[in-house]
Amino acid sequence: MKVFLFDIGNVLCDFTYEKFLNKYEEISGKRVGMDGVIEEELYHAVERGDISDQTYVDRMNQHYKTSWLVEDLKQAWQEIFSANEVGRALYFSAIEKKVPVYALSNIAKYHISAINQNWNNLLSSATGLFLSYEMGFRKPDPRIYRMVLHQLQVPAEDCFFIDDLAENIEAARKIGMQAHQFIPENYNVVKEQASAFFN
16 A cells, blocks of 8 residues: 655645744734744644643743733644645645545644644545654654554555655655655656656
């Protein structure tokens, strides 16, 4: 059985860090000036499920002297996310062809809430979801890929994986997945590779 694994961020749903920063400052009502080290540490922790959405917000508020609520965070990401039409065309085309389609994403619960609020049929259309906050690991940690293979009970070479980040692609290739970087200059190549893999 061949399976199609999709990242979510910048594959199905586009976003930029700049949009997040602008929205964070807009809701905070002041210039925040993000601390990259603190933000990355907390962001990775909430994406691994090490801390809850509430704890993430509490610690951000404490550090930046802001007063966000979890609902503010969800609302912000509803506005930050936009549709990646090329990625979604690949995604829904695979689903229509009865290819087993899964999401494999570094993501937090509040991101999922925002996506489901914006597009209630997007993630629910997948065969299944492998989400970092539920799995306890983030890409490119090889353990998350091994967990996916274990749960799917398929060999790595039968997995076609697309992700926008080179380090995640490299890690997937190291365990034998057919992995391709999904960035605008590669879109046509990825579509051709996917067509050849599943046909």
